[in-house]
Amino acid sequence: MRPNSNIRIKLENNNLTTLETAKDLGLRPEEFEKIKEILGRTPNFTELSIFSVMWSEHCSYKNSITWLKTLPKDGPRMLAKAGEENAGMVDLGDGIACVFKIESHNHPSALEPYQGAATGVGGINRDIFTMGARPIAQLNSLRFGDPNHPKTQWLIKGVVKGIGDYGNAFGIPTVGGEVFFDECYHVNPLVNAMSAGIVKVGETVSATSHGVGNPVYIVGSATGKDGINGAAFASKDITEDSVNDLPAVQVGDPFQEKLLLEASLEVIKTGAVVGMQDMGAAGIICSNSEMSAKGEHGMRIDLDKVPTRQQNMLPFEILLSESQERMLIVVEKGKEALVEAVFEKWDLNCAIIGEVTDTKRLQYFMNGELVADVPADDLVLGGGAPVYQREYKEPAYYQEFQKFNIHDVKEPEDLKAVAQHLTNHPNIASKRWVTNQYDSMVGTANMVTNKPSDAAVVSVKDTNKAIVLTVDCNSRYVNADPQKGCAIAVAEAARNITCAGGEPVAITNCLNFGNPYVPEVYWQFVGAIKGMGEACTKFETPVTGGNVSFYNQSSDEGPVFPTPTIGMLGVMDDINNMMTLDFKQEGDLIYLVGESVNDIASSQYLASYHKIAASPAPYFDLDKEYETHQVIKQLISNKLIQSAHDVADGGLYIALLEASMPNQLGFNINSDSEIRKDAFLFGEAQGRIVVSVKPEEQEAFVEFMATTETEFSLLGHVTGGSLLVDDESFGSVQDAKSTYDNVLHNILGE
Amino acid sequence: MKVGVVVFPGSNCDQDLIYVFDKILGQEVVPLWHKDHDLQNVDFIALPGGFSFGDYLRSGAIARFSPIMQEVIAFANKGGYVMGICNGFQILTEAGLLPGGLLHNTNRKFICKNVYLKAQTQNSLVTSAIASNQVLNIPIAHGEGNFYAHADELKRLNDNDQVLFRYCDAAGNITEEANPNGSIENIAGVCNASRNVFGMMPHPERAADAILGNQDGLPLFESILKMVNA
Numbered sequence: 001m002r003p004n005s006n007i008r009i010k011l012e013n014n015n016l017t018t019l020e021t022a023k024d025l026g027l028r029p030e031e032f033e034k035i036k037e038i039l040g041r042t043p044n045f046t047e048l049s050i051f052s053v054m055w056s057e058h059c060s061y062k063n064s065i066t067w068l069k070t071l072p073k074d075g076p077r078m079l080a081k082a083g084e085e086n087a088g089m090v091d092l093g094d095g096i097a098c099v100f101k102i103e104s105h106n107h108p109s110a111l112e113p114y115q116g117a118a119t120g121v122g123g124i125n126r127d128i129f130t131m132g133a134r135p136i137a138q139l140n141s142l143r144f145g146d147p148n149h150p151k152t153q154w155l156i157k158g159v160v161k162g163i164g165d166y167g168n169a170f171g172i173p174t175v176g177g178e179v180f181f182d183e184c185y186h187v188n189p190l191v192n193a194m195s196a197g198i199v200k201v202g203e204t205v206s207a208t209s210h211g212v213g214n215p216v217y218i219v220g221s222a223t224g225k226d227g228i229n230g231a232a233f234a235s236k237d238i239t240e241d242s243v244n245d246l247p248a249v250q251v252g253d254p255f256q257e258k259l260l261l262e263a264s265l266e267v268i269k270t271g272a273v274v275g276m277q278d279m280g281a282a283g284i285i286c287s288n289s290e291m292s293a294k295g296e297h298g299m300r301i302d303l304d305k306v307p308t309r310q311q312n313m314l315p316f317e318i319l320l321s322e323s324q325e326r327m328l329i330v331v332e333k334g335k336e337a338l339v340e341a342v343f344e345k346w347d348l349n350c351a352i353i354g355e356v357t358d359t360k361r362l363q364y365f366m367n368g369e370l371v372a373d374v375p376a377d378d379l380v381l382g383g384g385a386p387v388y389q390r391e392y393k394e395p396a397y398y399q400e401f402q403k404f405n406i407h408d409v410k411e412p413e414d415l416k417a418v419a420q421h422l423t424n425h426p427n428i429a430s431k432r433w434v435t436n437q438y439d440s441m442v443g444t445a446n447m448v449t450n451k452p453s454d455a456a457v458v459s460v461k462d463t464n465k466a467i468v469l470t471v472d473c474n475s476r477y478v479n480a481d482p483q484k485g486c487a488i489a490v491a492e493a494a495r496n497i498t499c500a501g502g503e504p505v506a507i508t509n510c511l512n513f514g515n516p517y518v519p520e521v522y523w524q525f526v527g528a529i530k531g532m533g534e535a536c537t538k539f540e541t542p543v544t545g546g547n548v549s550f551y552n553q554s555s556d557e558g559p560v561f562p563t564p565t566i567g568m569l570g571v572m573d574d575i576n577n578m579m580t581l582d583f584k585q586e587g588d589l590i591y592l593v594g595e596s597v598n599d600i601a602s603s604q605y606l607a608s609y610h611k612i613a614a615s616p617a618p619y620f621d622l623d624k625e626y627e628t629h630q631v632i633k634q635l636i637s638n639k640l641i642q643s644a645h646d647v648a649d650g651g652l653y654i655a656l657l658e659a660s661m662p663n664q665l666g667f668n669i670n671s672d673s674e675i676r677k678d679a680f681l682f683g684e685a686q687g688r689i690v691v692s693v694k695p696e697e698q699e700a701f702v703e704f705m706a707t708t709e710t711e712f713s714l715l716g717h718v719t720g721g722s723l724l725v726d727d728e729s730f731g732s733v734q735d736a737k738s739t740y741d742n743v744l745h746n747i748l749g750e
Numbered sequence: 751m752k753v754g755v756v757v758f759p760g761s762n763c764d765q766d767l768i769y770v771f772d773k774i775l776g777q778e779v780v781p782l783w784h785k786d787h788d789l790q791n792v793d794f795i796a797l798p799g800g801f802s803f804g805d806y807l808r809s810g811a812i813a814r815f816s817p818i819m820q821e822v823i824a825f826a827n828k829g830g831y832v833m834g835i836c837n838g839f840q841i842l843t844e845a846g847l848l849p850g851g852l853l854h855n856t857n858r859k860f861i862c863k864n865v866y867l868k869a870q871t872q873n874s875l876v877t878s879a880i881a882s883n884q885v886l887n888i889p890i891a892h893g894e895g896n897f898y899a900h901a902d903e904l905k906r907l908n909d910n911d912q913v914l915f916r917y918c919d920a921a922g923n924i925t926e927e928a929n930p931n932g933s934i935e936n937i938a939g940v941c942n943a944s945r946n947v948f949g950m951m952p953h954p955e956r957a958a959d960a961i962l963g964n965q966d967g968l969p970l971f972e973s974i975l976k977m978v979n980a
Contacts, residue, residue, distance in 0.1 A: 164860050168891070169801040171762025255760050255804030346759065432863075439862045439891045441956045442799075444766045449864070449889070450963035459961055461769070575961055750857045 017048045025052035026236065031386060038378045046364070046372040049316040050379065053282040054289060057550050060385040063516040064548045067529045075542040077505055079201065083382070086127040086207055086277065088544020089199075090506045092571050096460060097204070098467050099133035100196035102141075102510040102567040104549035108249040109191040110238055113158025118166035118252040120193045122324050125170060126278035129261050130327060132204040132268045133197030136443055137458045138167055140177040140193045141471045141510070141565045142434075145186030147426050147747050152181075155189050156434075156748065162252075163193070164437040169254035170261070174438035175446050176456035178471055179431050184479075184561050187238055187554035192510040194471055194567040198460055205268050207277035207287075209330045210295035214274055214356040218284070219343055220260045221325040224309035226250045228320050237515055239555045256325035256348075263346040264327060270342065272335035279326040285319045285379075287328040288362050292376035293383050295330075298361045301354035303371070315364060315371040330356060395520035397614070401480050404615035406600055411678050412609070418682060419653055419730050420739070421609050428604060428650045429743035451580045452662050454499035454646055455568075459575055466578065468502030468570035474649065474684075475561035480602045481617035482527030483534075486564050488617060488686055490535035491625045492648060493568035498629045499644040499689060501579040501636050502570030504539050509546035509566055514559020516550045524562035532564060538626050541568060579636045581645035582662035583692050588642055588718040590667055591701070592652070593635075594628050594688035595621075595711045598675045604649050605682035619685035624710075628687050631710045635691065640701045647688040653681040655690050656715075657723070657736055666733045668724040669716035681725065692718060751978045753779040754792035756822065756838075758813045763799035763836065763955065770955045771796075775971055784816040793978050794831045795822055797838025799891070799953060809852065809894045810840035819845060831875060831978065832947045836892055839939070839949030848942055848949045849907060850899035855892070856932030862891040864964070865930050866920055867938055867952060870913045874941050876948050877914055879973040885922045886966040888952040890930060895951040897933035897940075907940060914939035915950055 022032035025048060035043055035051050043051065057063055073082040079097050080089035087101035105120025121138065128135045140163055145152045167174050172195070209216070226249070267273060275295060277287040284306070288299050303318045313321075331339050336352070343350035357363075362379075364372040378384030412418055422428050441449055447457040447466060455470040472493040478485030494504040509532065514521040536543055546567070553559035572578060583590075600606045601615040635641045647655040656667045671680045679685075693701045705712045716724075723730040730736075753771045757764045764781065771779040780790050789795070802813035813819065819841070826832045826847050834842040842848040855861055864887050869880040880886070899907060907913055915938040919928040929936045931951075939950030954967030 161859075168860055168862075168893075169760065169762075169804065171800060253804070255801060255806070258762065258801075259759055436863050437860050439860070441862060441889050441891060441953070442762055442766070444769060444956055444959055444962060447962060750859075 016042045017045055021045065022048060025049060026056060027052050031055060034386065038375065038384060046316045046319065047374055049320055050285050050372060050374055053320055054285065054379040055385050057548065059282050059286060060381050061548055062386045063388050063390050063550065065381060065387055066389055067526055070529060071533050071543040072537050073542050075506065075540060078542055082543055082545040086130050088506060088508060089131065089204065090544065090569060091201065092465055093573065094463060095201050096463060096465065097199050097201050098196055098569060099128050099131050099199060100194065100508055100567065100569050101127050101545060102192055102194035102471065102508045102565060103547045104510050104512060105191045105193065106188060106512060106549050106552055107238065109159055110188055112249045113155045114162040115249055115251050117159040117162030117191050119250045119324050120191055121163055121166040122252045122254065122257050123280040124193045124195045125172065125257065126280060128195045128197040129264050130207065130276050130278040131199065132265065133199035134265060135172045135195045135197040136445055137175045137196045137456060137469055138172050138194065139175060139456065139469055139471050139567065141473065142177065142179045143185045143190040143563065144181050145183055147181050152186065153748060159189065159191055160434050160437050166252050166254045168439040170258050171442050173440050173442050173446050175440055175448065175458055176469055176471065179434055181426050182561065187557050188552040188560050190512050190552065190560065190563055192565045194508065196467060196469055196569065203268065205273055205276045207291050208275035208295040209291035209299065209356055210297045211274055211332065211356055212358045214333050215331050215336060215352045216299055216301065216354045216356065217329040217331055217339065217350060218306055218353050219327050219329060219350045220348055221253060221256050221323055222307040222309045222349060223318055223321045224323045225313065225317055225321060226323055228317055228322065237551050237553050237555060250322045250324050252324050259346045259348055260325050260327060263342050263348055267339055267342045270335065270338040272332050272338045274330040274332055276327055276329045279328060281322065283319065283321045289376045289379040291328065291330065292362060293380045296360065298357040298359035298376060299354055300357050300363045303364055303366045305351055305353045307349045307351055315366045319364065390516050390522045391519045392523040392526050393519035394523055401614050401616050404601060406598065406679065409600065409610055409612065411676055415677060415681060416730050418605060418609055418678065422604060422650045422654055422682065423657065423736055423739050424743055425604060425608055426743055426747065428654055430741045431744065432741065433744035433748055447575065447578060451578065452582055453578065453580050454496040455502060455570065457500055457572065457578050464574055466572040466575045468497045468500050468572055470496040471565055471567045472496065473563055473565040475563040476602050476607060477617040478528060478564060479561040480615060482524045482562055483531035484617040484620055486528035486531035487535035487622060488620050489564060489566045490532055490539060491622065491686060493566045494539045494541065494629060495646045495689065497568055497570035498632050499579060499581065499646050501577040502572045504541045504568055504570045506544050507536060507541050507566050507568045508544050509564055511546065511548045512552050512560065512563040512565065513550050514553035521559050528562055528564045535622060538622050577637060579644050581643055581659055583659045583665045583718045584642045584663065586665060586718055586720045588692040588694055589698055590669060590715045590717060591691050591693060591712055592688055592715050593631060593691055593710060593712045595624065596672050596675050596680060596713065597683065597685035598679045599685040600679050600683045603651060603682060603684040605651065605678065621687060625687040628689065628710050631708045632689055638704065640697055640704060641691040641693055643692045645690045647690060649684065651682040651684050659690060660733050661737045661740065664721055664733055666719035666721045666723045667716060668719050671726055751777050751794060751975060752792045753777055754782040754789060754795045755779060756782045756784065756795065756797050756818055758784045758802035758816060760802045760804055761798050761800035763953065766955045767796050767798050770958045770971065774958055775975060782818055784818050787817055787821050789821050789825060794974065795825060797834040797841055799836030799838060802837055802841060809837060810844040813841045814845040823847060826947050829944065829946050833876065834949040835953060835955065836951055839951055840894065842947060842949045847947045848940060849903050850897055850940065852894045853896040853898050854894050855896050860893040861930055862889065864889050865952065866918050866928060867915045868918045868922055870916055871911045873911055874914055874945055874948065875977045876970050876973050878977055880969045883922060885918060885920065887957065887964060888954055888967055889956045890952050892951055895931045897937045899934060904934060910943055912941050912943065913937055914941055914948060
């Protein structure tokens with residue numbers, strides 16, 4: 001159905017826009033020209049608003065897609081690949097699949113930490129259950145400036161409470177995550193939320209729309225004026241004017257989300273659903289266009305039928321509103337009653353707002369008058385949305401960092417003071433101030449509550465399987481060397497999954513960078529993608545999607561560290577294969593699997609104790625790393641080790657301490673005379689794992705290791721609580737734990 | 751034993767309780783929808799944790815008006831067994847079936863962690879199989895779990911042996927440091943004077959499955975089974 005010529009003329013004469021308006025909406029001059037070309041006329045304000053959000057970086061990936069396409073996305077387990085649905089879907093075997101994704105909510109959290117973070121949690125969970133999967137685990141990755149700064153404390157408290165209040169009420173456990181502090185995140189904190197859900201293969205729903213005459217429903221919360229242009233807001237730098245964007249921040253209601261979850265999963269069972277998509281960034285227009293483009297149909301929508309919170313909302317406000325807890329559902333005509341009964345049961349709004357057409361166009365009416373008429377395909381990624389090749393240039397600092405030489409750093413005489421410094425550092429110390437505010441146990445599937453492990457292990461009810469999850473990114477490494485640093489992030493994630501007894505199967509990524517129009521920032525992005533591609537190929541963990549968050553930079557403080565957060569999914573076919581990180585018994589032998597290297601580059605030790613920022617990424621060998629993981633898998637399945645814990649931030653000393661604390665045990669180890677002792681204890685060379693072995697299994701362990709190419713060395717043994725290095729006391733586990741446990745409490749209060 | 755687990759909009763521990771009664775204890779269990787009036791001849795009713803109706807008002811303040819709650823209240827008044835865990839406990843105090851009330855935690859934060867508990871009486875349905883010196887490691891997860899009762903009420907609770915659990919340390923000492931939320935006299939759970947309605951903030955259903963590495967909640971469920979089936 002095309003609009004008749006009278007309406008068409010009215011549309012053209014109504015509120016015609018200019019280049020100035022286009023610029024105000026964040027569009028570039030060439031984009032405004034392209035829109036006129038697509039429409040064959042000048043757009044009105046509503047139409048221009050539609051293009052401005054759909055072509056924003058947030059929705060269109062216009063500055064990143066060229067490089068994202070180079071990432072590996074195929075694998076034998078992939079049921080929904082990157083870009084195909086709202087989230088990636090991976091086959092877990094036995095008819096079970098896992099749907100998982102990570103997403104950023106950085107810009108809203110910078111302005112309004114509580115609601116910004118809360119709605120981030122809400123949005124990522126909708127991406128999971130809109131596909132028919134029930135979320136069973138959430139994780140998050142948070143980055144802030146100096147925690148001693150009052151503004152940072154306001155951000156931390158708001159973000160953590162926002163995540164907690166939303167996730168706790170929604171009723172899905174938060175099972176893992178990371179918190180990292182660095183000055184570079186002072187203006188732009190990063191809030192990345194991840195969710196994973198379980199669905200039976202064949203019971204999923206697609207984000208599509210077809211079948212001429214099928215009714216289009218909007219369900220869930222009413223539409224308000226919150227979050228209008230949120231996607232566009234997230235696609236620019238933060239400046240002092242950003243305060244004017246506060247209305248672009250949405251408001252979350254976890255109770256509605258919980259009802260929407262139950263109703264959505266129930267409505268799928270009716271068999272009446274053709275397609276479903278949640279409404280997040282860019283609201284109704286985004287769901288309409290993406291579903292229609294995918295299903296190669298059009299829609300005719302009466303905006304006045306959308307339930308609203310305020311009176312007299314304008315068409316563009318209804319279309320762009322990012323009000324939370326809403327879904328768009330296309331229903332098979334004739335089965336309306338089945339659908340409406342479900343939403344009636346859950347006391348949720350459920351309104352028909354239009355129908356599917358064969359035009360491939362989106363036509364919006366307000367009180368019978370056509371207010372916008374746009375082709376669906378031209379709005380979306382892979383359709384007519386612009387794609388840019390951005391310039392990139394190696395920044396001057398990169399070569400400077402490469403010049404670092406460990407010999408220029410004097411080895412401290414008192415290494416106990418270094419150990420104390422690291423144990424007391426917010427980046428190393430316990431994050432229980434944060435994590436105790438999250439319900440980590442609801443669902444009675446979180447297996448790491450009482451059995452600490454390098455990754456979260458979440459049992460899949462009614463099966464013998466578990467999913468294994470982690471989020472990792474050491475952004476200091478990525479800044480020093482984007483390609484190597486991002487490969488390390490993937491490797492660390494795989495190492496954590498492997499140490500927990502899982503098999504890495506796929507990743508989702510959250511790419512947090514500065515302004516892509518700055519060539520040095522874009523160079524970081526390109527490097528990170530290359531490194532991610534290499535490592536994901538090696539570990540056979542395809543990239544299932546995620547999101548890109550550019551413009552994490554402020555006018556005065558520049559960009560954040562490039563932070564490509566890796567959310568990795570692993571599968572454990574038998575939960576009895578789970579491995580834990582804690583030492584079990586006094587007298588057990590402690591081995592290091594992997595190579596000891598004379599390296600302190602980019603370590604927490606170098607950065608905060610010596611305050612040296614200019615150093616390259618730490619030692620990393622992708623092939624050796626991969627081989628080491630295969631060895632660890634066999635050690636676990638052959639039941640040769642009592643614990644496995646990877647050496648990460650803070651180095652070997654901190655890894656040993658972390659393995660000691662859960663059971664109040666300690667360690668007595670000897671250093672390696674060929675390596676500087678500070679590098680041995682606090683260096684962050686990659687590819688190393690601390691394992692403990694029962695004395696009676698030592699022979700079998702050594703025999704097995706001798707059959708592999710992987711290096712290993714005896715460090716010492718587990719003690720009853722004293723911490724000894726080369727016979728020198730580093731204190732007791734009780735004292736270290738008391739420090740480690742209370743660092744954030746001392747900074748942030750009870 | 752036939753168990754009914756009430757499902758309010760916003761309940762989120764209902765499935766966990768059903769799992770324990772069904773899969774771990776092998777009992778018949780039915781969900782009881784908040785809009786219904788039929789208790790389906792159950793022997794024991796459990797009100798699960800969660801955020802009923804969002805708990806945007808005082809926790810449990812709206813749920814008590816649900817249609818099913820009229821039946822639950824009548825059932826309890828006739829001597830039927832009713833137990834509330836976490837949000838369920840809050841609802842039972844709001845409904846007047848249990849004494850006292852649950853205030854915001856003293857640190858004003860949601861707290862989720864393992865804590866230690868000690869049963870204070872063996873004279874109840876839920877504690878009969880728990881030894882008086884036994885220390886149980888059971889998780890809490892709440893923002894409003896700070897139990898309060900005014901002096902007269904508190905005296906009645908103690909005099910009538912209505913305190914079921916108190917928070918303690920790993921060695922079983924009932925100390926201020928071991929009190930996670932500011933509850934008066936470390937009280938973690940109580941029953942009514944007729945000893946047929948029970949409430950507790952900690953989540954025994956989160957410590958019942960062997961795969962989670964903690965089954966300290968099982969003695970509590972075993973107490974219930976022993977008594978109801980007796």
